[in-house]
Amino acid sequence: MGGAAALEKLLPVLLAFGGGVLLARRGIVPPEASKAFSDYAFLFAVPCYLFGNIYAADLAALFDWQAIGGYAGAAGLAALAVAAGAVAYGRREPREVALRVMAGVQVNTAYFAVPVFITVFGTAAPIFPILLFQVCVLSLVVIALMELGRPDAGTPTGTTGPARRLGRALGASLATPLVLACNAGILLNLLSVRVPAVLLDGAAFVGDSASPVALFALGLHLGGAGLGLRDTTREELALIGFKCLVFPLLTWVVCGALVGVRGEWLAYLVLIAAMPTPQNLFIFAQRYQVGVSLSAALVIKSSLLSLLLLPLWLQTVVP
Numbered sequence: 001m002g003g004a005a006a007l008e009k010l011l012p013v014l015l016a017f018g019g020g021v022l023l024a025r026r027g028i029v030p031p032e033a034s035k036a037f038s039d040y041a042f043l044f045a046v047p048c049y050l051f052g053n054i055y056a057a058d059l060a061a062l063f064d065w066q067a068i069g070g071y072a073g074a075a076g077l078a079a080l081a082v083a084a085g086a087v088a089y090g091r092r093e094p095r096e097v098a099l100r101v102m103a104g105v106q107v108n109t110a111y112f113a114v115p116v117f118i119t120v121f122g123t124a125a126p127i128f129p130i131l132l133f134q135v136c137v138l139s140l141v142v143i144a145l146m147e148l149g150r151p152d153a154g155t156p157t158g159t160t161g162p163a164r165r166l167g168r169a170l171g172a173s174l175a176t177p178l179v180l181a182c183n184a185g186i187l188l189n190l191l192s193v194r195v196p197a198v199l200l201d202g203a204a205f206v207g208d209s210a211s212p213v214a215l216f217a218l219g220l221h222l223g224g225a226g227l228g229l230r231d232t233t234r235e236e237l238a239l240i241g242f243k244c245l246v247f248p249l250l251t252w253v254v255c256g257a258l259v260g261v262r263g264e265w266l267a268y269l270v271l272i273a274a275m276p277t278p279q280n281l282f283i284f285a286q287r288y289q290v291g292v293s294l295s296a297a298l299v300i301k302s303s304l305l306s307l308l309l310l311p312l313w314l315q316t317v318v319p
Helices: 003-025 031-055 065-088 094-105 109-121 127-149 162-174 177-190 197-207 210-225 234-259 263-273 280-288 292-317
Strands: none
Touching: 003 031, 003 109, 003 210, 003 292, 031 109, 031 177, 031 197, 031 210, 065 094, 065 127, 065 234, 065 263, 094 127, 094 234, 094 280, 094 292, 109 127, 109 210, 109 263, 109 292, 127 177, 127 263, 127 280, 210 292, 234 263, 234 292, 263 292, 280 292
16 A cells, blocks of 8 residues: 555544544543543444444454464564563563563554554454454453462452452453454354344444544543653653564564465554554553553553554555
8 A cells, every 4th residue: 555545544543533632632622531432432332333244244254263373473472572571671570561561462452443444444353353362362361460460369368369350350351342242243143143234234323433433532532641752761662662563563574474374464463463552551550550650651652653653554564
């Protein structure tokens, strides 16, 4: 994809995102409203979009196991690299290592990847297999490390054991609206259950709002929070650079050169890897009381850098 075509594709993304930033900076819409817009997108609009598209999709084409395996391998190597770097930097407490692994390897699917894919490719269905891998594998590893590192993880009385907490946390992650909608779409697709057209039309109507609302919410959040670039630490720079540059390049090499993924799927995987650190990082940091300020900075700054680098990635990897 040429540079002009890439910018043309991204114009709706920049319009929705930039509108949120501008309205928040001017005080026309309070930045706190971003949570309401984000909740609408995450809990309702994006699940509606994913359900309808996965229900109507060709699952054999959607689950390209060679591509998914290549991405899993790249993510595993990236997680090991981030963990080794964190330990070398002096972060030996399990929760600190887990937080940095999540920041460097997991991606913002609902609020960033979905709207970008809808705008560029006309569909976000390729994100679903990676979303499941992220929830069922990567999140499980992060949660396990977080639970093992909690201050009360080993106390014998008066607290819930780490195994039970781990089970509850995993169950909660699998019960998110995004995962439930995806699984429902797969199940009904496999069973050839006929969903009334009026329901599919309603899901499509709501789902069409997912992309602009999610981007507008992100713009409101960033416009209200500000960037504070002068306060960026070396550790933040390293993690953001790894997430936005090293991980996509590693995915390109592993999936393309080693596994042999070609065509659209290679572009999908590299672009997914280039998405910013997920907002869930901040939620995990608050829940497990570790690196709250660091997580907030990484979410905001990686989102900005990912948006700036999108034209370059589109020009490079999209046929």
